[in-house]
Amino acid sequence: MDKIVIHGARQHNLKNIDLELPKNKLIVITGPSGSGKSSLAFDTIYAEGQRRYVESLSAYARQFLGVMEKPDVDSIEGLSPAIAIDQKTTSKNPRSTVGTITEIYDYLRLLFARVGKPHCPECGVEISSQSAQEISESIMSLPEGTKIQIIAPIIRGQKGEHKDTLEKLKRLGYPRLRIDGEVYLTEEVPKLDKNKKHTIEVVIDRVVIKEGSRTRVNDSVEQALKLSDGLVVVNLVDEGKDIIYSEKFACPIHNFSIPELSPRLFSFNSPYGACPTCKGLGVIHKIDENLLIDEERVATEAFRIAENISFKYIKAMVSDYLTFNRIPRLKKFKELPQHVKEEILYGNGYFEGVIPHLERKFLETDNEKYREEIGKYIKEIQCPECKGARLRKEALTVLVNGKNIYDVVKMDIAKAFEFFQEYESAPKTEKEKLISEKIVKEIKERLKFLLDVGLDYLTLDRTATTLSGGESQRIRLATQIGSKLSGVLYVLDEPSIGLHPRDTEKLINTLKELRDLGNTVIVVEHDPETIEEADYIVDIGPGSGVYGGYITAVGTIEEIKNNPNSLTGKYLSGKLKIPLPAKRRPPDDNKFLIIHGAKEHNLKKIDVKIPLGLFVAITGVSGSGKSTLIYDILWQAAKNRFYGSNEYVGKHEKIEGWEHIDKVINVDQSPIGRTPRSNPATYTKVFDLIRELYASTPEAKIRGYDPGRFSFNVKGGRCEACQGEGVVKIEMHFLPDIYVTCEVCGGKRYNKETLSVLYKGKSIADVLDMTVAEALEFFENIPSIRNKLKLLHDVGLDYIKLGQPATTLSGGEAQRIKLSRELSKRDTGKTLYLLDEPTTGLHSHDVAKLIQVLNKLVEKGNTVVVIEHNLDVIKCADWIIDLGPEGGDRGGYIVAEGTPDMVANNGKSYTGKFLKKYLK
Numbered sequence: 001m002d003k004i005v006i007h008g009a010r011q012h013n014l015k016n017i018d019l020e021l022p023k024n025k026l027i028v029i030t031g032p033s034g035s036g037k038s039s040l041a042f043d044t045i046y047a048e049g050q051r052r053y054v055e056s057l058s059a060y061a062r063q064f065l066g067v068m069e070k071p072d073v074d075s076i077e078g079l080s081p082a083i084a085i086d087q088k089t090t091s092k093n094p095r096s097t098v099g100t101i102t103e104i105y106d107y108l109r110l111l112f113a114r115v116g117k118p119h120c121p122e123c124g125v126e127i128s129s130q131s132a133q134e135i136s137e138s139i140m141s142l143p144e145g146t147k148i149q150i151i152a153p154i155i156r157g158q159k160g161e162h163k164d165t166l167e168k169l170k171r172l173g174y175p176r177l178r179i180d181g182e183v184y185l186t187e188e189v190p191k192l193d194k195n196k197k198h199t200i201e202v203v204i205d206r207v208v209i210k211e212g213s214r215t216r217v218n219d220s221v222e223q224a225l226k227l228s229d230g231l232v233v234v235n236l237v238d239e240g241k242d243i244i245y246s247e248k249f250a251c252p253i254h255n256f257s258i259p260e261l262s263p264r265l266f267s268f269n270s271p272y273g274a275c276p277t278c279k280g281l282g283v284i285h286k287i288d289e290n291l292l293i294d295e296e297r298v299a300t301e302a303f304r305i306a307e308n309i310s311f312k313y314i315k316a317m318v319s320d321y322l323t324f325n326r327i328p329r330l331k332k333f334k335e336l337p338q339h340v341k342e343e344i345l346y347g348n349g350y351f352e353g354v355i356p357h358l359e360r361k362f363l364e365t366d367n368e369k370y371r372e373e374i375g376k377y378i379k380e381i382q383c384p385e386c387k388g389a390r391l392r393k394e395a396l397t398v399l400v401n402g403k404n405i406y407d408v409v410k411m412d413i414a415k416a417f418e419f420f421q422e423y424e425s426a427p428k429t430e431k432e433k434l435i436s437e438k439i440v441k442e443i444k445e446r447l448k449f450l451l452d453v454g455l456d457y458l459t460l461d462r463t464a465t466t467l468s469g470g471e472s473q474r475i476r477l478a479t480q481i482g483s484k485l486s487g488v489l490y491v492l493d494e495p496s497i498g499l500h501p502r503d504t505e506k507l508i509n510t511l512k513e514l515r516d517l518g519n520t521v522i523v524v525e526h527d528p529e530t531i532e533e534a535d536y537i538v539d540i541g542p543g544s545g546v547y548g549g550y551i552t553a554v555g556t557i558e559e560i561k562n563n564p565n566s567l568t569g570k571y572l573s574g575k576l577k578i579p580l581p582a583k584r585r586p587p588d589d590n591k592f593l594i595i596h597g598a599k600e601h602n603l604k605k606i607d608v609k610i611p612l613g614l615f616v617a618i619t620g621v622s623g624s625g626k627s628t629l630i631y632d633i634l635w636q637a638a639k640n641r642f643y644g645s646n647e648y649v650g651k652h653e654k655i656e657g658w659e660h661i662d663k664v665i666n667v668d669q670s671p672i673g674r675t676p677r678s679n680p681a682t683y684t685k686v687f688d689l690i691r692e693l694y695a696s697t698p699e700a701k702i703r704g705y706d707p708g709r710f711s712f713n714v715k716g717g718r719c720e721a722c723q724g725e726g727v728v729k730i731e732m733h734f735l736p737d738i739y740v741t742c743e744v745c746g747g748k749r750y751n752k753e754t755l756s757v758l759y760k761g762k763s764i765a766d767v768l769d770m771t772v773a774e775a776l777e778f779f780e781n782i783p784s785i786r787n788k789l790k791l792l793h794d795v796g797l798d799y800i801k802l803g804q805p806a807t808t809l810s811g812g813e814a815q816r817i818k819l820s821r822e823l824s825k826r827d828t829g830k831t832l833y834l835l836d837e838p839t840t841g842l843h844s845h846d847v848a849k850l851i852q853v854l855n856k857l858v859e860k861g862n863t864v865v866v867i868e869h870n871l872d873v874i875k876c877a878d879w880i881i882d883l884g885p886e887g888g889d890r891g892g893y894i895v896a897e898g899t900p901d902m903v904a905n906n907g908k909s910y911t912g913k914f915l916k917k918y919l920k
Contacts, residue, residue, distance in 0.1 A: 001023075001078035001837075002024075002665045003021060003022050003023055003078055004020070004021040004023060004076065004077070004078045004079060004489075004520070005019075005020050005076070005078055005707070006018060006019045006020075006021070006044070006045070006073065006075075006076050007073070007074045007075045007076075008073055008074030008075070009040060009044050009069045009071075009072070009074075010072040010105055011039045011043045011073065011373065012036060012808075013034075013035075013036050013039060013041060013073045013545060013546060013548055013549040014036050014039050014072075014549045015549040015550050015553050015856075016479065016771060017040075017549070017550065018849045019538065019551060019554070021520070021536065021538070022535070022536055023080075023520045024515065024519065024520055025515065025520060025521075025535035025536050026102065026511055026512060026515045026520055026521045026524070026533070026534050026535045026536075026879070027521065027522045027534060027535065027536045027537070027538065028329065028523050028530060028531050028534035028536075028537050028538070028852045029522060029523070029524050029537075029538045029540065030523075030524075030526060030531055030538070030539055030540070030568050030734055031518070031540035031541045031548065031552070031568060031815065031843065031844070032541055032543060032567060032845055033328055033538050033544055033546075033600035033796070033810065033812055033841055033842050033843055033846045033848060034542045034544035034813060035540045035541050035543065035544050035548030035549065035550050035843075036492065036540050036543075036549060038524055038539055039549075040263065040538075040540065041491050041493075041495065041524050041591055042086070042491060042524075043071055044073050044076075044583070045076065045079075045082070045491065045522065046084045046477050046487070046489070047069075048071050048073065048076050048079060048082075049079045049080065049081060049082025049209070049489050050070075050081075050082050050084075050356030051068040051069075051070060053081040053082070053209045054068055054448065056116050057466045058911060059773060060074050065873075067707070070662075074638075074680070075385040077221055077490065080487055080488055081487075081488055081489065081867070082488070082489040082490075082491060083488055083489070083490050083491070083737065083762075084281070084490075084491045084492075084493075084677075085473055085476050085490060085491070085492045085493070085495070086473065086492075086493040087482065088308075088839065089225060090462075090822060092465055092466060093464065093465075094463055094466075094765060095268070095269055095281070096459065096463065096464035097279065097409075097461050097462060097463055098450075098458050098459065098461070098462045098464070098467075099409050099441055099460035100461050101464060101472075101476070102446050102450065102475060102479055102482075102693075103446065103479070104446050104447065104460060106263075107381040107439050107442050107443045107446075108405055108408060108409070108443065109264075109267060109405070110263050110265070110735035111400060111436060111439045111440070111443070112261075112266050112395075112398050112400055112404075112405050113261045113262050113265065113434070114261075114435045114439070115265060115399070115428075115435055116248045116398035116400050116405075117398065118391070118394075118397050118398050118399075119396070119397050119398075119399055120251035120256045120263065121256060121396075122251065122256060124253065125251060126770055127249045127251050127256070127258060127397075127467050128249070129244060129246070129248045129249065129250075129914070130246065130247060130249070130250045130724070131745070132218065132221050132247070133218070134220040134580075135225075135232060135245045136217050136221050137213070137245075138245065139209070139213055139217050139221070139245075140209065140213075140217060141277065142209050142236075142307055142569065142850060144210055144211075145208060145209065145210070146208070146209045146236060147207075147208050147236075147237040147238060147239075148206070148207055148209065148235060148236060149178075149183075149203050149206050149207075149235040149237060150203075150204045150205045150206075150207065150217070150221060150224055150232065150233075150234060150235060151178055151202065151204065151218040151232070151233040151234070151235055151242075152200045152201060152202045152204055152223070152224035152225075152227040152231070152232060153199065153201045153231050153232075154169070154200045154201060154202060154227065154228060154503060155198065155199060157197045157198070157199055157271070157272060158197060158198065158200070158706075159194065159195060159196065159197050160192070161191065161192045161193075161194045161824050162200060162226070163190060165200060166186075166189055166200070166267040167674040168214055169187070169200075169202060170186050170187075173508055174186060174203070174204075175203075176202075176203035177189060177201065177202055177203065178201040178202075178203055178235075178811045179192070179198065179199070179200055179201075180198055180199055181199075183576070189796070190271040193520055197271075198250060199288045199818060201228075201233060201574055202227060202228075202312075203223075204220045204224045204506055206237075207220070210296060213482055214515065214864060217468070221245075223364050225247055227468070230246060230247035230248055230260075230523075231244065231245070231246050231259075231260070231467050232244075232245045233245075238537045240270040240807045244257045245257055245258070246258065246259070246260070248260065248261075249261070255688070256397075257329075258394045258397065258398075258433055258523045259272075259357060259394065261398065262782060265394065265395050265398075265534065266395050266398075267279075267407050268280030268282075268390035268410070273391055273392060273395055274390065274391065275383060275386035275389070275390055275391055275392050276385070276392060276394065276702070277383050277384070277386065278383035278385065278386060278390065280390045280391075281381055281383070281390065282379045282386065282388040282390040282461075282556075283378075283382060283388070284381060284383050284384075285362070285378045285379070285381075286358070286379060286381055287355045287358055287359055287376065287377050287378055287379075288378070289345060289355065291304075291376070291377045291379075291646050291854065292305060292354075292355075292377045292378040293330065293333060293345075294306060294333075295333045295334035296332060296333075296334065297330065297332065297333060297345065298330050298331065298332055298333070299318060299327075299329065299331055299332070299333045299336060300315050300318045300319045300322070301315065301712065302332075302333035303354060303375065304377075305358070305373060305376075305377060305769070308578075309778055310615065313353055313643070315355070315360075317352075317354070317357070318344055318354065319349075320709070321343070321344060321351050322626065325340070334413040336619065340745070343890070348919055352417035352706070355672055358377070359378075360373050361374060362374045362375070362378065363897060367684065371567045376646055377646070380648075381646060383702065384433070387572045389406035390406075391405070391406065391408040392412060392430070398516075400423065401422065401423045401426055403419070405426070406461075408460070408549045408581075409459065409460040409461040410460075410461055411459060411712070412456060412457055412458060412459050412888040412889060413447055413450045413451055413455055413456045413457070413458055413459075413460070414451065414456040414457075414888075416460060417444065417447045417451060420440055420443055420444050420447070420676055421444070423436075423440060423690075424440060428763055436864075440679070444680075445482060445725075446478070446479075446482050449478035449479075449481050449482050449510075450475065450478050450512050451474075451533060451626055452481075452506055452509065452513075452620060453474040453478050453503075453506060453507055453510050454474070454499060454503030454506045454507060455475065455478070455622075456739055456817035456886075456887065456888070457472065457476055457622065457623030457624075457886065457888030457891065458471070458887075458888065459622065459888070460522055468494065468497075468498045468627075469492075469497060469498070470496070470497035470498030470499060470622075471498060471622070473492070473493070473497075474495060474507070475632055476509070477492070477495060477510060477514075479551050480514065481510060481517075484517060485519070486516070486519055487518055487519065488518070488520075489520045489522065490510075490514060490519055490520070490521045490522065491522045491523075491574055492521070492523045492524070492525075492905055493521070493522075493524050493525070494508055494523075494524060494525055494527075494841065495511070495523065495525070496527040496529075496530055497837065497840050498622055498837065498870050499622055499869060500619075500620070500621040500622055500910065501529070501869065501871060501910075501911075501914040502508075502621055502910045502913075502914065503622060504527060504530065504619065505529070505597035507530070508529065508530055508533045511523065513531075514694065515535075526839075526841070526842060526843050526844070528571075528572060528844075529750045531557065531560075531568070531572065531686050532557050532572070533556065534555075536554070536555070536556070537553075537554065537555065537556070537557065537559075537568075537809075538553075539551070539552045539553040539554070539562050539563075539568045539569065540552065541566075541567055541568075543798075543799060544796075544797075544800075545771065545798075545799025545800055546771055546799055546801075547798075548799070548800050549862060552565045552567070553565055553566035553568075553569060557572070560572065566846075567843070567845055568787025568843070571844040571845070576844075576845075577846045578844065578847060578851065578872045579879075580875060580876065580877075581855075581876055581878075583818060584899055585613070585614050585615070585651045585878045586878075587611030587613075587614060588612070588613060589877075591609045591613060591657070591660050592609045592610060592611055592612060592654065592656075592657050593609075593612060593634075593656070593657040593660065593661070593832070593863075594607065594608070594609050594610075594653050594655065594656045595607065595610075595629070595652055596633060596652065596655070596656065597652050597653030597654075597663075598629055598633055598651070598652045599652065600626065600628050600634070600650030600652065601628045601650045601769045601892075602623075602624075602628070602634050602652070603625045603628055603650075603892040603893040604892040604893050605895060606777050606892070606894055608629060608881060608894065609897075610863070610865060610878050610881070611878075612657070612660050612661065612832075612860070612863045612869065613858070613861055614858065614864075614877075614878040614879060615854060615855060615858045615863045615864050615866075615876070615877050615878045615879070616863065616864065616866070617847040617865075617867075617868050617874045617879070617881075618865060618866070618868070618880075618881050618883070619869070619874055619880055619881070619882045619883070619903075620882050620883035620888050620895070620910075620911065621884055621885075621886060621887050622886045623886075623887025623888050623889070623891055624883040624884045624885075624887050624892065625883050625891050625892040626883055627695070627867060629883070630708060630786070630834055630836075630865060631666075631836070632649075632650035633649060633650040633651075633652050633655075634655070634738040634834070635664065635834055636648065636649040637649045637652075638664035638832070639664075641658060641901050642662075642663055642664060660830065661828075661831065661832045661863070662828050662830040662831065662833070663831050664832045664833075664834065665822055665833050665834070666816065666834045667815060667818045667819055667822060667834070667835050668835075668836055669812065669814060669815045669836070669837075669840060671806055671807070671809070671811075672809065672814045672817055672818065673806035673807045674806070675805075676725065676806070676807055676812060677724070677725070677805075678733050678805070678806035679768075679802065679803050679804055679805055679806055680792065680797070680800055680801075680806075680809075680817050681768065681802040681803060682805060682817075683817055683820045683821065684791075684792065684817065684820060684824065685788070685821070685824075685865075686785055686788040686802070687783045687790060687802070688783075689706070689784050689788070690710075690767055690779075690785060691707040691708075691711060691764070692707050692762070693759060693782060693785065694707075694710045694757055694759055694764055695707040695709065695710065697757055697758070697759055699756070699757045699758070700757050703716070703753070703757075703916075705754075705757065710750075710756060710757075712724030712725075712726075712750065717750055717753075717754035718744060718749060718750055718751065718752065718754075719745035719748070719749055719752070721742055721744035721745065722742035722744070722745065722749070723748075725742070725749065726742055726745065726747040726749045727739040727741055727747065728740055728742050729741060733825070733852070739841065742826040748763070748765035749765055749768070750763070750764060750765055760778065760853055762778070768801070768802050768803030769801060769802075769803060770801065770802055771798065771799055771800065771801055771802075772789055772792045772797055772798050772800060772801075772802065773793065773799070775802055776789045776798075783843035787824070788820075788824050791820040791821075791823045791824050792817070792820045792854075792889060794820070794822045794823070794848065794849070794852070795816040795817075795818055795819050795823075795849060795853050796816065796845075796850070797817065797820070800813065805890075812838075812839075812840050812841055812842050812846075813834070813841075815838055815840075816838075816850070816853075817852075818837075820853075823853065823856065827857075827862060829860050829861025829862060830861065831857075831862045831863070832862070832863045832865065833857055833862060833863065833864045833865065834865050835854075835855075835864070835865070835866045835867070835871070836866075836867045836876045837867060837870075838850060838854075838866060838868070838873075839872075839873055840870065843874065847870060847872050847873065848872075850873075851873060851876050852891065853874070854866070858878075868919045871914060871917075871918045872918065873913055874900065874911065874918075875900050875915060876917045877900060878899070879897070879898065879899065880896070880898065880899070880902075880903045880911070881894065881897045882894070882895045882896040882903055882909045882911045882912070883895060883912070884909070884910060884911075885908060885909075895908050895909050895910075895911075896908065896909040896911070896912060900915060900919060901919065903915060904919055
């Protein structure tokens with residue numbers, strides 16, 4: 001079947017639609033925000049494709065994958081197994097990096113283990129194998145009288161009971177074994193836990209180094225090497241220290257030995273490869289004494305943390321120390337001698353010390369409040385042992401083409417690709433050529449895919465937690481191309497987010513490549529370039545929310561442009577467009593916020609002047625340093641200045657001009673609430689006014705109801721059967737949990753008495769079920785409520801229901817609800833608003849409304865700073881600061897600044913080049 005046929009899709013706001021989609025094509029689903037694009041692409045097509053694939057597996061496999069709910073659709077024919085590449089599945093694991101996600105790091109580990117050359121860290125000499133004779137000589141050079149055990153490692157860090165191995169060693173007649181560091185007689189070895197990793201070693205001999213023991217040592221070493229396949233461990237009994245010798249790798253001058261070269265030695269997720277100090281994280285968490293101590297207070301109360309009732313223990317601990325050392329307790333901390341301060345903070349032989357105590361508590365406690373409290377004073381610092389490399393020093397001595405594995409992962413994708421091209425042409429032995437050929441081919445292919453999706457600026461050691469949604473989505477897209485699957489249905493959610501127009505072309509080519517492998521690619525997208533390159537377009541609308549859910553147009557780009565019903569078509573054809581501002585506001589020479597010497601991450605010690613009282617756009621290619629400048633430096637510094645936080649602020653010299661602003665507000669895309677109880681009405685505080693209105697009705701006054709009676713979050717007025725949720729969860733064990741409408745209140749959330757109080761014939765539950773547009777008309781005579789609803793209308797959210805659960809709102813909708821709440825506050829005209837890509841998830845029609853809202857904030861004297869790639873927003877800004885010229889190491893400079901016309905005429909600016917077309 002060469003098409004996907006959908007009948008009767010009714011998921012969320014879809015209006016029972018029928019649709020046919022051609023297979024093996026690049027299909028774009030577009031339309032106004034909230035019109036039902038994701039409901040069709042993800043919640044209907046992808047969900048059903050995934051569900052059917054899982055249904056085809058065995059019952060045993062299904063129990064691990066969970067059961068998927070059937071979407072509300074009559075039938076879908078011609079479906080393939082579906083893969084979703086969305087933006088919500090970014091890993092939160094600090095061990096996950098760009099290298100591990102793309103599997104490039106796995107190939108690197110293999111390459112270094114198989115063709116890497118170990119070098120001595122002391123003298124830099126390449127380490128080669130040692131013979132039994134050389135090992136014996138080294139042992140005999142130990143001081144006379146040294147007691148040693150010569151040990152042969154048999155099993156190193158492997159799970160299991162190892163019964164056969166132990167039985168065999170017993171039969172061979174070895175009297176002593178060392179298991180997990182403990183020496184046992186062979187007859188008395190305890191049963192091993194099969195779920196834990198064990199190390200089993202044979203004690204070959206116990207010798208005292210003296211003149212006549214040379215032959216005995218030599219025989220024992222030979223026996224150990226034979227038994228353990230080339231390894232021998234010499235245990236210095238009195239020091240409790242082991243020296244590893246290898247027939248394969250050891251420095252004869254400095255005695256530096258390296259264990260067998262295996263891929264796990266280069267893994268920071270394995271105890272064999274991870275740096276022992278930071279356990280493979282590259283950073284350690286240390287308490288910052290500057291944050292913890294107030295030197296002006298008396299010594300027992302100098303610790304800010306001690307104000308919390310849970311930390312009375314610290315006060316008592318310091319008090320005991322002072323009493324024991326006969327130091328006056330009322331002395332200020334700053335007046336104490338330096339050695340006393342050191343001992344109070346870091347301890348001595350008998351006193352633990354405040355900082356070690358808190359660090360231990362932080363690691364051991366299960367109490368979240370404790371962890372949160374101590375966490376305020378903890379800073380992440382680079383591990384002093386591995387300097388951020390995450391690996392033990394032995395792994396870092398192994399070189400390929402003069403670089404160790406950390407040198408390679410520190411490179412950005414573009415440099416790493418060059419490195420492997422050079423390595424391919426470097427001279428190699430036949431054996432090395434044979435081993436490395438396939439590995440390097442796989443690494444280069446994956447690097448090439450990352451280059452193709454515009455991620456050349458990322459480094460392989462960049463942690464997944466620091467990636468934006470768009471970046472992580474494009475990494476997974478590159479991984480999918482690498483898998484070379486065909487006959488698959490790929491569903492993507494706005495892959496152009498966070499991408500500069502310069503790189504959109506690369507992304508489109510990648511999507512086409514995925515299609516050309518024989519896959520169907522469905523993309524939910526607003527980006528005009530991507531829509532124009534699609535084989536088939538589905539436009540959903542005509543409006544948002546309850547006013548959406550219909551198919552308004554389908555077909556090629558020309559058919560969409562010529563379809564009078566298509567709102568998208570009108571913007572693409574130029575019949576509708578976002579106008580340029582009539583005039584731009586000029587900057588005031590005396591009102592700037594100046595960041596001096598910004599050098600966090602890739603910023604090149606730049607001075608940035610942000611003109612206040614204007615609409616400012618921060619632009620530049622992905623990875624050029626926009627978020628670092630605005631969020632890691634400016635926002636963190638603002639939180640510390642205005643809100644008393646103790647946040648880490650990115651490296652810079654100073655910030656001037658704070659006196660011109662009185663607060664800084666970050667309007668991001670995080671949800672407005674994490675539970676279904678949170679909704680637009682409660683978040684914007686309009687529900688407080690509505691409850692007061694209902695409490696003031698004659699009926700409510702007679703019954704003595706206060707505003708609390710009309711809350712569904714507290715006992716009294718709510719329905720207790722569903723506790724004000726309107727639905728009851730029923731656990732179905734091996735089927736997905738289902739939510740059924742509460743039988744008692746019929747989904748209305750309130751009890752009968754509360755619902756009997758009416759205003760203009762409507763109950764409080766009826767009001768929660770209204771859209772913003774309906775409520776605006778209903779409350780037109782109540783100015784306080786009307787004004788708040790008008791702001792939701794102004795940001796283009798007419799279609800959302802007042803009681804719509806926060807969990808069902810998109811990132812763009814949540815951001816606009818936050819904007820409306822900020823607009824409703826009384827402002828002093830000295831507020832700085834920070835927004836990160838506010839056009840995410842917005843159709844051109846909604847972008848026009850957003851620009852009007854942002855201009856309203858500026859007209860009141862405030863400053864709006866947006867990080868943005870959308871050229872319609874950039875062309876409407878008063879001032880642009882363009883960073884670049886490239887991403888990563890080659891970025892971090894100011895390329896251009898000034899009005900949009902000035903930037904458009906700057907030949908060095910990529911943004912200017914694309915902006916020109918929009919300014920005509």
